[in-house]
Amino acid sequence: MNLMSLRLQILITAFLFCIFIFFISRNTVVIRQFPSPSGFFTLVTEEDSTNLESVVNSMARYNQFDEEAIGYGGFTSDQYKRYRYLSNISTENDLVKLTDYPNGCVKAYAFRVLRERRSGKLQQILEKHLRDSTEFNYQSGCSGSRLPLNRFYINECDGILPIEVITKYKRAISHFKLHHV
Numbered sequence: 001m002n003l004m005s006l007r008l009q010i011l012i013t014a015f016l017f018c019i020f021i022f023f024i025s026r027n028t029v030v031i032r033q034f035p036s037p038s039g040f041f042t043l044v045t046e047e048d049s050t051n052l053e054s055v056v057n058s059m060a061r062y063n064q065f066d067e068e069a070i071g072y073g074g075f076t077s078d079q080y081k082r083y084r085y086l087s088n089i090s091t092e093n094d095l096v097k098l099t100d101y102p103n104g105c106v107k108a109y110a111f112r113v114l115r116e117r118r119s120g121k122l123q124q125i126l127e128k129h130l131r132d133s134t135e136f137n138y139q140s141g142c143s144g145s146r147l148p149l150n151r152f153y154i155n156e157c158d159g160i161l162p163i164e165v166i167t168k169y170k171r172a173i174s175h176f177k178l179h180h181v
Helices: 003-024 054-064 080-090 092-098 106-116 124-130 149-157 163-181
Strands: 032-034 039-044 065-070 135-141 141-148
Touching: 054 080, 054 092, 054 106, 065 080, 065 106, 080 106, 092 106, 092 141, 106 124, 106 135, 124 163, 135 149, 141 149, 149 163
Parallel strands: 065 135
Antiparallel strands: 032 039, 135 141
């Protein structure tokens, strides 16, 4: 057996192994237990969960706001899938309540869904949280950072609220930052 055929054989084996792993991982049911205020709950993949509380608790435990494509490969994270699921199962009242949730990333996702739905409550929620500088982990593509919630809310309203209102809120946040450190 020559060196060229050995390399080809290794390459084919590695390729088949990757395909095998891909198909197995797609059909695997992942069971995880997470703490919640009422004890432990079990989440069996995001698609199987119909409980808003368990989805929110999973989001809080992951504790990062992921955009649709993250990392060098631009993959969609489980967190983003939970966000889409949250968007599908939650009512406007649920989302408004979640903007007061203790975890910043849950607050941010709830506000994002309200923005997508063009909720009439955006400005009211934004005004209520102007001083809320809770920071949360934010991931978009290959870049990650920590964002203050009030700035995120304002950025989410850009293009929805009038520019004069956005400018007023940006000034207010700058004022809070300068005078209330």
